[in-house]
Amino acid sequence: MKKILLILSIVLGAFSAQAKINVVATLSDLGSLAREIGGDNVSVTVLAKPTEDPHFVDARPSFVVALRSTDVLIDGGAELELGWLPPLLQNARNAKLDIGKPGRVQASQGVRLMNVPANVTRAAGDVHALGNPHFGVDPIIAKAIAQHIAQSFSAIDPANAAAYDANYKKFEAAINAKLQQWGAALLPFKGQHIAAYHDSWPYFGHRFGLEIDIFLEPKPGIPPSPSHLAEVIAQMKAQKIKAIIVEPYHDRKIAERVASATGAKVVDFAQYPGALPGTDNYIKLIDTLVSRLAAALK
Amino acid sequence: MRPIRRRFSRNVFNLLSHQFLLRFRNTPRPRFTNASRVRDGLRIHFLRRDSPRALIARILIGGTFADTINFLMTKFFFKTLVAMLLIASREGWAQTPTPAASATASDVAALREQVQALTETVKALQQQVKDQQATLEKANITGNQGPQNEGTPSVASAPLPTPLPGASAQESFPTTDSSVVANAPTAPGAPAVNANGTPTGQFPTTDESVVATPAGAISSATGAPPTETSTRSLTQPITIAGGGKNYMNISFDGMFALAGSSARDLSHIEVGDHDPQQRGFNARNIELAFDGAVDPYFEGFANIVFKLDNDNETEVEVEEAFMQTTNLPFGLQLKGGQFFAAFGRLNPMHPHVWDFADDALVHGRLLGPDGLRGVAAQVSWTLPTPWYSQLILASQNGRGSTGFSFRNPGDNGIFFSRETTDREARGLQDFVWIPRWENSVDLSPTQVVLAGVSGAFGSNETGANARTQIYGGDLFYKWKSAHAEGGFPFVKWQTEMMYRRFEAGRGVDESFPVAETFHDWGLYSQVLWGFRKGWVAGLRGDYLHMQNSRFTDDQDRQSRSRVSANLSWYPTEFSKLRLQYNHDFLESNFFLADREVDSVFLQFEFILGAHGAHKF
Numbered sequence: 001m002k003k004i005l006l007i008l009s010i011v012l013g014a015f016s017a018q019a020k021i022n023v024v025a026t027l028s029d030l031g032s033l034a035r036e037i038g039g040d041n042v043s044v045t046v047l048a049k050p051t052e053d054p055h056f057v058d059a060r061p062s063f064v065v066a067l068r069s070t071d072v073l074i075d076g077g078a079e080l081e082l083g084w085l086p087p088l089l090q091n092a093r094n095a096k097l098d099i100g101k102p103g104r105v106q107a108s109q110g111v112r113l114m115n116v117p118a119n120v121t122r123a124a125g126d127v128h129a130l131g132n133p134h135f136g137v138d139p140i141i142a143k144a145i146a147q148h149i150a151q152s153f154s155a156i157d158p159a160n161a162a163a164y165d166a167n168y169k170k171f172e173a174a175i176n177a178k179l180q181q182w183g184a185a186l187l188p189f190k191g192q193h194i195a196a197y198h199d200s201w202p203y204f205g206h207r208f209g210l211e212i213d214i215f216l217e218p219k220p221g222i223p224p225s226p227s228h229l230a231e232v233i234a235q236m237k238a239q240k241i242k243a244i245i246v247e248p249y250h251d252r253k254i255a256e257r258v259a260s261a262t263g264a265k266v267v268d269f270a271q272y273p274g275a276l277p278g279t280d281n282y283i284k285l286i287d288t289l290v291s292r293l294a295a296a297l298k
Numbered sequence: 299m300r301p302i303r304r305r306f307s308r309n310v311f312n313l314l315s316h317q318f319l320l321r322f323r324n325t326p327r328p329r330f331t332n333a334s335r336v337r338d339g340l341r342i343h344f345l346r347r348d349s350p351r352a353l354i355a356r357i358l359i360g361g362t363f364a365d366t367i368n369f370l371m372t373k374f375f376f377k378t379l380v381a382m383l384l385i386a387s388r389e390g391w392a393q394t395p396t397p398a399a400s401a402t403a404s405d406v407a408a409l410r411e412q413v414q415a416l417t418e419t420v421k422a423l424q425q426q427v428k429d430q431q432a433t434l435e436k437a438n439i440t441g442n443q444g445p446q447n448e449g450t451p452s453v454a455s456a457p458l459p460t461p462l463p464g465a466s467a468q469e470s471f472p473t474t475d476s477s478v479v480a481n482a483p484t485a486p487g488a489p490a491v492n493a494n495g496t497p498t499g500q501f502p503t504t505d506e507s508v509v510a511t512p513a514g515a516i517s518s519a520t521g522a523p524p525t526e527t528s529t530r531s532l533t534q535p536i537t538i539a540g541g542g543k544n545y546m547n548i549s550f551d552g553m554f555a556l557a558g559s560s561a562r563d564l565s566h567i568e569v570g571d572h573d574p575q576q577r578g579f580n581a582r583n584i585e586l587a588f589d590g591a592v593d594p595y596f597e598g599f600a601n602i603v604f605k606l607d608n609d610n611e612t613e614v615e616v617e618e619a620f621m622q623t624t625n626l627p628f629g630l631q632l633k634g635g636q637f638f639a640a641f642g643r644l645n646p647m648h649p650h651v652w653d654f655a656d657d658a659l660v661h662g663r664l665l666g667p668d669g670l671r672g673v674a675a676q677v678s679w680t681l682p683t684p685w686y687s688q689l690i691l692a693s694q695n696g697r698g699s700t701g702f703s704f705r706n707p708g709d710n711g712i713f714f715s716r717e718t719t720d721r722e723a724r725g726l727q728d729f730v731w732i733p734r735w736e737n738s739v740d741l742s743p744t745q746v747v748l749a750g751v752s753g754a755f756g757s758n759e760t761g762a763n764a765r766t767q768i769y770g771g772d773l774f775y776k777w778k779s780a781h782a783e784g785g786f787p788f789v790k791w792q793t794e795m796m797y798r799r800f801e802a803g804r805g806v807d808e809s810f811p812v813a814e815t816f817h818d819w820g821l822y823s824q825v826l827w828g829f830r831k832g833w834v835a836g837l838r839g840d841y842l843h844m845q846n847s848r849f850t851d852d853q854d855r856q857s858r859s860r861v862s863a864n865l866s867w868y869p870t871e872f873s874k875l876r877l878q879y880n881h882d883f884l885e886s887n888f889f890l891a892d893r894e895v896d897s898v899f900l901q902f903e904f905i906l907g908a909h910g911a912h913k914f
Contacts, residue, residue, distance in 0.1 A: 049743060049780050056785035058778060059914045060746045061686035061738035068629060068680060087913050090597075091688075093680065095625035112508045122872060140475045140502070144509035176473035176503040183471015183501035203508075207475070221784065221870065223831055249783040251831075 021157050024070040026081050027054055028272040029136040030107055032282040033146045034074055036171045038153055041160050045070070050272035051248040055126075055221075059084040067092035070103075071156055074149060077108030080133035102155035107145045111135050114202045125219025137271055138203035139175050139182070139286060146171050178283055182290045183208065189297045195236055195264065196245035197224075197255055200271060204289070214241060216254060224254050236262040243296040245269045248276075265296040475505015546590030546598075547908035551650050553583040559897035565608070566853060567882055567895050570657025571667040572605070572649040574899055581606040583649050585617065589908075596621045601648065617648075618671070629680035633692075639670040639732045640678075640690045641752040642772045642794050651912060653792075653826050653834070654862055655878045655901040659842040660820030663854060664768060664798045666702020670754060672730070686738040686748075695723070696730030696756045703766045703798060704730045704756040714816075715850045716805035718759035730756035738914075748774040748914065761803015761813065770796040776914075784871075788828040795821035802850070816845045816855075832869060838862040844887075851889040858884045876901040 020043045025031035031046035038044065045066050048057045054076070067073065067088055075081055089097060096103035113131025120129045135141045150168040154161035186208040194205070195214040198221075205212040214235060218228040235241075236258070244266050246255045255266045269289055270276050279285040557574035561567045565575040574580040584604040592598045601618040620635025638646040644661045661669070674694030681687040696704035705728065706713060707720040723729060736750035752770040757763070776790040797819040804810045820842035828834045840860040847855065864878035878899045886892040 051780050052778075052782045053784055056782065058746070058776065058785075059912070060740065061748060061914055062740045062746070064680065065684070065686050068682075083912070090624075091680065093625060093629050093631055095627075098625070110509050122870070126870065135508075138475075138508065140473070140505045141509055143503070172503075179473040179501045179503055180470045187471070249781045251783070 021072060021153065022070040023072045023074065024066050025074040026085060027076055027136070028274050029142075029282055029285070030074040030076065030105075030145070030149075032273045032280075032285075033142060033171075034072075034149055036282070037146055037150045037164055037167045039163065039167055041157065041163060042072075042153065048272075050270065050275035053249045054080060054272075055083055057081070057084045059087045061091075063088050064091045067097065068094055070094065071096060072103045072105065072152055073097040074105040074107065074152075076133055076136070077106035078111075078113055078130045078133040078135075079128050080108075102152050105145075105148055105152045107136065107148070108133065109148065110144060111141055114206065115199070125217075126221025132199065132202055134200040134271055135203045137201065137286070137289070138207045139179055140207065141203065142282060143172050143175050174283060178286070182286065185290050185294045186210065189294070192297060193239050193241055194243050194245060194293075194297075195232065195241050195258075196269075197247065197250040200247065201245060201269070208290075210293075212245065214239075216244070216258060223251075229254070229258060233258055233261045236264060243267045243293065245293075247271065267292050267296045269293075471501020473501050473503020475502045476507050544590070546588050549587045549905060549907035551583070551585045551587065551903065551905045552581075553650050553901065553903040555580045555582070555655055555902075556900040557897065558899075559895060561882075561893075561895040561897070564897070567897065568656050569659055569662025569667060570649070570669075572603075573656035573662075574897075576608045585648070585650070591624070592621060595624060597624055615668075629682065631678045633676040633678070634674070636673050637671060637676075639672075639674070639692055639694065639730075639754065640676070640734045641665065641670055641732055641754055641768075642750070642770045642796070643774055643792060644794060645669045645671075650903060650905075653824060653836050653866075654838055654864060655876055655899040656862075656880070658794070658822040658838070659840040659858060659860055660794070660796050660822055663842055663844070664703060664796050664818060664820065665754075666699065666706075668700045668702070670702070670730075670732070671700050672696055672698075674732075686736075688734075688736050690732075690734040690736075692732040693729045694732065696728075697723075701730055701756070703758065703768060703800060704754075705759050707759050713758075713760055714800075714802050714852050714855065716760040716802060716810045719762070719806055720759060728757050730754055744780050745775070745777045746914070758800065758802075760805055760810075761801065764801040764803035764813075766801065767799045768796060769798075770794065784831045786828045786831045786833075788826075790826050791824070792826075793821065793823040795819070810849075812849050814847060814849060816847070818842075818844045832867055834866040834868070836862075836864045836866070846887045848888050853890065856884050856887055856890050858882060872905045874901070874903040876903075 020041060021038070023031075023034050023038060023042045023044045024047065025034050025044060026047050028046045028048070028050040031044050034042060034044045047063050047066065048054055075085060095101075098104060099106065108130075113128075113133070113135065115128075116131035117124065117127050117129065120127070136145070146168055150164045153164045157164075190209040191211065193211045193213060195216065196212050197216045199212075199215050199217075201212040204210070214232060216224045216229065216232060218225055224232075241262065241264050244255045244259055244264050246252055246266055246268060248268070248270055252266065252268075258264070259266045268276060269292070270279070270285070273279050273281055273285040276285070276288055279288050553572075555574040556579055557564060557577055559567065559577055562577075564577060568574055572583040575582060582605050584606075586602045586604075587600070589599040590597065598621045599618060600616075600620075603615040603617045605613045605615065607613055616636055618635070618637045620633055620637040622633040623631055626632065640646050642661070644652070644658055645665055649657075657667070672694035674692050676690060676692035678688055678690040681689065695701065697706070699706055705721075705723075707718045708714075711718055711720070732752070732754045734750055734752040736748060738746060738748040740746050750772050752772070754766075754768040754770075756766055758766045772792070772794040774790070774792045776788060778785070778788040782788070798816070800816040800818065802814045802816060804813050820840070822838060822840045824836060824838035826834055826836045838861070840858075840862070842858050844855045844857045846857075860880055860882045862878060862880045864876055866874060866876040868874050876899070878901065880895075880897040880899070882895040882897070884890070884893050884895070
């Protein structure tokens, strides 16, 4: 038995000694950032599909296989993956991914979360005790996550540290330049109110000076009730709201009904690259979001 | 030592029962609470009550036999199918909204005015808070590692660093924002944007109010507690507001059922200990669960269950309490304590995650009403294969009613009509050995299959060298939409089958007339369809074949089948309402006649506190 284990470990060691470092990202926005920073030196696996609800992903056993041999895990943190990541990590038994090790990047580290509830009660719906975890859509926060990822990669693969640093600087410069474009595109609509199916856009709104504060869900995670929708419609008419943001996993029919009752447009948004056509990386995703919203608000 | 008199009378009784007690009908159960007392009671009841003539009449009338498979394929299978279709078609209408707002226009206007007045005052207050926090924050940031401000974090409140509200479009969009990214200036060559200060003609690219310096986050590599506490000032308020300061998660789960049944002995119809046990209200699973990291090497889990018996007396059960390693090399894991054996799919799951209000027949009868669990040690190994493959081996005492088919002395020392021994383990052969091998592959990005084989081997208490072997196979398939919201819609199909070889010896001092070997087997198959967010419809078929015996009149050895259909509504993941219909068919055997039972359960459940993640 011991011999078999020894041979197996040697074989495994040989496999893992290949050049690329293995990276697992729970969500595709984190995966995209990892690709920007890692370039050809990393191979990235993304667990959740970009089109599905990130809170309710199945902890399927194949994810255990991915986590078992990976060098780096990038997760959103702030209880975003609370429903599915812990049992995966329990089964993966990969000490490199412990919190505090360089192989673990929690994107929420160092991010100041919005909407932290003063009182944690589930009577308020599916609120996050630590604050709203949908922060990836703020490009400035994305830069910070990218920097965090670059530090992790450098610690694990010091030989290529210079490349990671250079990639980070390139990404940062790209975001800085893009921010000028995005800011200019949305500037005319500063201060406008916008409706959304679910409260996943406070960071996006904060960045570009938009008030995304009317929600089709009466409380986070609670399906829209007819009476609540009636109120929303009245409010949207009164405030002349022009856009309703929905994500791929929301019930678009409900948003369409509200839109036809109010004259607003349904805007398909997504937090995760790959969920909308032509959004295979982070910058393209924000590009798409900004242009779609600007078109709808015109 | 047991009284000799009792042993003698038992032998006489056994003799009598084999001679005379052929085929009598089931009668309503007398009010006894445990199985063997009931059994004894029944025998006496019959011997005393019935005149010889009545007995003979009973024998002649004898049970009629209905063919199970025919039954399954015809009446009820069809009925439940129709029910499922109805549910499906109803899904369509459920979405049409009903016009709400019944208040008059003037009411609404008045309310709106009030709300506006209130929002204005709130805004004024918010402004005050903002100002105060801005000053506080400046103090904090300059202090760099100063004490953490305990207030709410300031993203929401910090002034947006966007310059130029009405300025010309030529001026650039800021590319930093210190209100989101703290101490971000590590950014090399970033344009000098004063986050809170005057506009420099650029959209800010940093934001100290949203992001703390990641350098601070990462440098404290060792001994970091499992939340963001290791970072510098800015993340700190998060943990204060939202917990993460606990050494363990605590949750409370209350599960209840209102039961109606055509049978008066529901506790005999329902095979699981957490299933409804009487007509009317049942509280069979009220549990406290604790879990958390013990230290850097272990994590711990405990589950204490409270049940109310049919006389509303509280029973307490240490259902699980175990520790397991967190980071052994080579994909190994050790586990020790009291826990459910990893046998099949249903056994290791807690009743509150079951898809039906009651236990599957084959599980309850072969592994026991409590499932197979006990004080044990387990080692598991994730194989280094490209697909998911895991080997598990556990060894447990297997003593008592939670080792039902093993070293179980039975109620009042009787099991399958034998007077049992109740002894210490003589050696390794007396432990229950439970191997399992499970494999899983993704058929497509939306479909997963998990299949496993399990075994449980040990000795039982019905004879000096009596052994028990149980084999099981399980298959689980799940499809979930790529656009799933809250985990819906999905379809999952689960099937399990088990076979038990049980050597029933002659009991203590060979007091029972014969030794027998029982070959018992059964299976269940269930389909669950989450057709819209929060709604699940389910259909299950059960079959259990218990080998017929002319010597053992145990009521639990009756072959039977069941069809169940249910509809569950989860208002959120923390509450549940479930309506279930069961049709049971109990086959006749040497001692018992056949009968059919209809039951309806309304199950309701709530969960408080941390809700652990679900395994696949």
